[in-house]
Amino acid sequence: xxxxxxxxxxxxxxxxxxxxxxxxxxxxxxxxxxxxxxxxxxxxxxxxxxxxxxxxxxxxxxxxxxxxxxxxxxxxxxxxxxxxxxxxxxxxxxxxxxxxxxxxxxxxxxxxxxxxxxxxxxxxxxxxxxxxxxxxxxxxxxxxxxxxxxxxxxxxxxxxxxxxxxxxxxxxxxxxxxxxxxxxxxxxxxxxxxxxxxxxxxxxxxxxxxxxxxxxxxxxxxxxxxxxxxxxxxxxxxxxxxxxxxxxxxxxxxxxxxxxxxxxxxxxxxxxxxxxxxxxxxxxxxxxxxxxxxxxxxxxxxxxxxxxxxxxxxxxxxxxxxxxxxxxxxxxxxxxxxxxxxxxxxxxxxxxxxxxxxxxxxxxxxxxxxxxxxxxxxxxxxxxxxxxxxxxxxxxxxxx
Amino acid sequence: xxxxxxxxxxxxxxxxxxxxxxxxxxxxxxxxxxxxxxxxxxxxxxxxxxxxxxxxxxxxxxxxxxxxxxxxxxxxxxxxxxxxxxxxxxxxxxxxxxxxxxxxxxxxxxxxxxxxxxxxxxxxxxxxxxxxxxxxxxxxxxxxxxxxxxxxxxxxxxxxxxxxxxxxxxxxxxxxxxxxxxxxxxxxxxxxxxxxxxxxxxxxxxxxxxxxxxxxxxxxxxxxxxxxxxxxxxxxxxxxxxxxxxxxxxxxxxxxxxxxxxxxxxxxxxxxxxxxxxxxxxxxxxxxxxxxx
Numbered sequence: 001x002x003x004x005x006x007x008x009x010x011x012x013x014x015x016x017x018x019x020x021x022x023x024x025x026x027x028x029x030x031x032x033x034x035x036x037x038x039x040x041x042x043x044x045x046x047x048x049x050x051x052x053x054x055x056x057x058x059x060x061x062x063x064x065x066x067x068x069x070x071x072x073x074x075x076x077x078x079x080x081x082x083x084x085x086x087x088x089x090x091x092x093x094x095x096x097x098x099x100x101x102x103x104x105x106x107x108x109x110x111x112x113x114x115x116x117x118x119x120x121x122x123x124x125x126x127x128x129x130x131x132x133x134x135x136x137x138x139x140x141x142x143x144x145x146x147x148x149x150x151x152x153x154x155x156x157x158x159x160x161x162x163x164x165x166x167x168x169x170x171x172x173x174x175x176x177x178x179x180x181x182x183x184x185x186x187x188x189x190x191x192x193x194x195x196x197x198x199x200x201x202x203x204x205x206x207x208x209x210x211x212x213x214x215x216x217x218x219x220x221x222x223x224x225x226x227x228x229x230x231x232x233x234x235x236x237x238x239x240x241x242x243x244x245x246x247x248x249x250x251x252x253x254x255x256x257x258x259x260x261x262x263x264x265x266x267x268x269x270x271x272x273x274x275x276x277x278x279x280x281x282x283x284x285x286x287x288x289x290x291x292x293x294x295x296x297x298x299x300x301x302x303x304x305x306x307x308x309x310x311x312x313x314x315x316x317x318x319x320x321x322x323x324x325x326x327x328x329x330x331x332x333x334x335x336x337x338x339x340x341x342x343x344x345x346x347x348x349x350x351x352x353x354x355x356x357x358x359x360x361x362x363x364x365x366x367x368x369x370x371x372x373x374x375x376x377x378x379x380x381x382x383x384x385x386x387x388x389x390x391x392x393x394x395x396x397x398x399x400x
Numbered sequence: 401x402x403x404x405x406x407x408x409x410x411x412x413x414x415x416x417x418x419x420x421x422x423x424x425x426x427x428x429x430x431x432x433x434x435x436x437x438x439x440x441x442x443x444x445x446x447x448x449x450x451x452x453x454x455x456x457x458x459x460x461x462x463x464x465x466x467x468x469x470x471x472x473x474x475x476x477x478x479x480x481x482x483x484x485x486x487x488x489x490x491x492x493x494x495x496x497x498x499x500x501x502x503x504x505x506x507x508x509x510x511x512x513x514x515x516x517x518x519x520x521x522x523x524x525x526x527x528x529x530x531x532x533x534x535x536x537x538x539x540x541x542x543x544x545x546x547x548x549x550x551x552x553x554x555x556x557x558x559x560x561x562x563x564x565x566x567x568x569x570x571x572x573x574x575x576x577x578x579x580x581x582x583x584x585x586x587x588x589x590x591x592x593x594x595x596x597x598x599x600x601x602x603x604x605x606x607x608x609x610x611x612x613x614x615x616x617x618x619x620x621x622x623x624x625x626x627x628x629x630x631x632x633x634x635x636x637x638x639x640x641x642x643x644x645x646x647x648x649x650x651x652x653x654x655x656x657x658x659x660x661x662x663x664x665x666x667x668x669x670x671x672x673x674x675x676x677x678x679x680x681x682x683x684x685x686x687x688x689x690x691x692x693x
Binding site: 015051071074076077078090094095098099101103104108111112114117118119120121215239 | 415417418421422425426429432433436450499502503504505506508687688690691
């Protein structure tokens with residue numbers, strides 16, 4: 001790996017969690033002695049060398065420090081320990097359209113955003129038509145951005161960012177937004193960058209994307225690098241981590257070895273039995289739970305809720321009582337024949353409990369368990385709909 | 401080695417050019433956003449100084465029987481520069497905090513945020529001065545005399561001082577939001593401690609009358625006073641004028657430019673020192689901006 005483009009050596013990032021944050025002088029003075037702040041290491045001893053032209057997927061559970069690492073590498077946050085050396089023009093897509101001003105038109109925002117990302121006015125003028133074409137906003141480019149749909153907004157943001165012509169591209173989950181055709185376009189653009197020898201580091205929750213486009217996968221957990229190498233292994237490593245990770249434990253009280261508990265969860269395609277992380281509405285989905293039932297314990301049942309945004313339970317499924325094998329293990333499969341027409345990231349809340357008294361022995365929450373994909377990017381439901389004006393007045397139509 | 405140095409220099413030049421373009425782009429944006437959907441547009445920015453002029457003329461010329469002839473010229477000479485300093489500093493104070501979303505998500509030279517506030521106020525000052533001078537041509541042609549050159553160093557010092565205050569206030573405000581409130585009050589007191597609505601000679605004569613002339617030095621040490629008095633001397637052409645009652649009135653210290661240059665020099669020294677402090681503070685604090693917001 002000659003001439004690495006990004007070198008992070010022993011990088012650590014500590015945040016101070018102020019229980020009461022001093023944001024004013026008075027508080028600063030009063031709280032000075034008794035300031036109750038708690039150090040939290042978002043990153044710990046991260047060593048990373050990324051050579052020119054490599055594409056690295058950065059994955060990990062929520063709160064594992066992925067975004068913090070991207071921010072440190074892109075120079076937005078200063079590392080607490082260690083050093084970061086970056087060679088080349090860096091573009092970080094942490095949020096698309098950050099810095100857009102709603103009052104300005106698309107055209108004006110292109111120049112503003114490009115300037116913020118480090119492009120000169122002349123360069124922007126040269127790329128302008130490409131940017132507009134990529135965002136598919138030819139008709140709307142002189143409209144105020146506040147009137148854009150969220151899809152148009154994101155497209156424009158992505159279009160500007162990828163035309164900055166970076167040597168290094170840092171991408172934070174921005175591919176998850178936008179409709180499918182735009183996602184394809186973004187992936188094609190990333191492929192183009194790869195061919196040009198651009199170094200790419202991107203954070204994603206779409207685990208099957210990692211082996212597909214990355215030459216390397218890095219798994220972060222609790223701010224430490226858990227795995228750095230083969231992308232397929234990286235995705236596997238994370239799947240197993242998500243299945244049994246202690247950090248996924250929710251309201252489960254003190255779970256001793258003598259109590260029934262969930263030991264693993266797997267989302268699979270019921271037809272093939274293969275692991276799968278994202279589903280379309282209408283597809284079949286199965287969730288397998290391994291449950292350890294200690295000898296002599298009363299029978300247990302598994303109750304599972306699929307929860308959507310704001311932890312609203314979408315639907316709840318309950319199993320019959322389970323009877324473990326000689327090894328004390330039972331596996332229960334919940335199958336959804338046709339997934340409802342939902343979209344977005346869903347969590348699973350699972351409880352192992354007494355089928356009669358409903359006493360809960362173990363409760364866990366697996367956030368971001370699966371991704372439901374639809375044709376559009378807004379809303380949570382895929383609904384067939386039409387819109388028409390009931391009384392039509394073509395004579396009042398205004399040309400715009 | 402020499403080649404490496406050259407490459408580094410070229411990169412630094414390119415970088416500062418891009419920074420300058422970013423700065424112009426931000427100022428352009430602020431101007432566009434401010435006057436979008438407003439029929440009169442920039443004319444509104446003339447409303448504020450005109451309103452102040454009307455009120456102060458009413459109060460000081462009619463109620464308080466101020467004897468300064470051409471009070472409007474004296475007032476505007478100082479007030480336009482003051483309002484540049486005032487609005488740039490206040491605007492800059494909220495510049496980093498107000499762009500939190502950008503600061504947390506994008507890497508770019510943060511220093512352009514307060515500088516854009518200064519640039520925005522600077523554009524207004526330039527246009528307001530232009531309108532002011534257009535009015536001076538028929539009504540007060542004496543302004544266009546040799547003394548007008550004093551305006552150049554006065555404006556230069558005003559810009560340096562404003563940049564220094566803006567850097568300092570914008571960086572400190574990220575950590576201590578009190579800065580905003582503190583500054584709002586301080587600027588109000590500061591305005592009245594600067595000879596804008598009254599001639600500086602009033603302060604001098606009152607202090608001398610009370611035997612406290614030594615205190616006048618402290619009064620003059622305020623950099624904005626040095627700037628404002630020099631600007632007044634530049635535009636309000638005659639330090640000694642015939643008052644309305646027929647007697648002679650000394651509106652500005654008479655006797656050459658020594659007095660003005662001396663205090664402008666003090667203001668410049670204070671400004672440069674404050675600028676160094678401002679740059680140092682901003683550099684030190686900016687690494688934590690993304691975290692503190």
